[in-house]
Amino acid sequence: MVSLKGNHIYLRALEPEDLDFVYTIENDTTLWELSDTQTPYSRFLIKQYLENAQQDIYEAKQLRLAICDANDFTIGLIDVFDFDVKNKRAGIGILIQDEENRHRGYGKEALQLLVDYCFETLLLHQVYANISEQNQASLKLFETNGFQKIGLKKDWSFDGKTYANEFILQRIND
Numbered sequence: 556m557v558s559l560k561g562n563h564i565y566l567r568a569l570e571p572e573d574l575d576f577v578y579t580i581e582n583d584t585t586l587w588e589l590s591d592t593q594t595p596y597s598r599f600l601i602k603q604y605l606e607n608a609q610q611d612i613y614e615a616k617q618l619r620l621a622i623c624d625a626n627d628f629t630i631g632l633i634d635v636f637d638f639d640v641k642n643k644r645a646g647i648g649i650l651i652q653d654e655e656n657r658h659r660g661y662g663k664e665a666l667q668l669l670v671d672y673c674f675e676t677l678l679l680h681q682v683y684a685n686i687s688e689q690n691q692a693s694l695k696l697f698e699t700n701g702f703q704k705i706g707l708k709k710d711w712s713f714d715g716k717t718y719a720n721e722f723i724l725q726r727i728n729d
Contacts, residue, residue, distance in 0.1 A: 559620070559672060561664040566620040566633060566672075569608040573621060576629050577601050580652060612638055612677070622651070622665045630656045633665050635673065643680035645673060649696075657692070666700050674728040681727045687712065688720040702726045 559566040569577070580586060581596045612618045616638040622631040631651040638645045649666055651657050673679045684702060686693045698704070702724040710718035 559668055561668050563625060563659075564630070564661050564664050564668075565623055566665060566668055567623060569605055569619055569621055571602075571605055573629060574598065574602055574605060576621075576652075577605065577632070580632065580650065586650065613640065620669070622649075622661065624656075624661070630661060631665065633669050635669065635677075638677075643678065645677070645679055645682055647673070647682050647684050649693075662696050663700065666696060670700065670726065679728060681725055683723060683725045686722050686724060688722060694722065694724075697724050697726075700726070 618635040634648045636646045705725045706723045708721045711721040712719045
């Protein structure tokens with residue numbers, strides 16, 4: 556049976572109370588390169604998003620979950636995006652907000668819970684991630700979770716000054 560609860564964290568649906576957390580993340584310009592965001596989001600738009608977050612993954616083609624620690628404190632977000640029912644695949648993205656919560660195994664546990672959910676509940680054949688060549692921590696996280704680099708997109712992202720390469724990683728459900 557699939558559970559979205561691990562030993563140190565659990566994943567849950569977004570709640571209206573997550574407004575400030577999501578607002579902070581979506582408007583942190585240092586994180587925009589991770590999501591190709593180029594403009595800030597208003598509280599009004601995020602509130603609308605949260606009100607519609609209960610939309611079924613088959614309709615929305617995406618799912619965003621909060622990553623919570625044992626004290627019920629929200630420490631990050633994990634996403635399923637580009638959900639493709641026909642080809643049984645989806646992309647995955649993850650963010651642990653504060654440096655103090657990184658490198659503690661929370662991301663690894665959250666990623667494993669979500670991959671298990673994708674394979675066992677959504678019955679996906681494969682999941683993938685797009686990760687900047689410079690983001691060594693994320694590359695290590697996904698590779699230790701069974702993802703393999705399958706391609707390099709050269710000069711894929713532009714930060715206003717330079718271009719960066721991006722790997723695509725994939726994990727097939729055996």
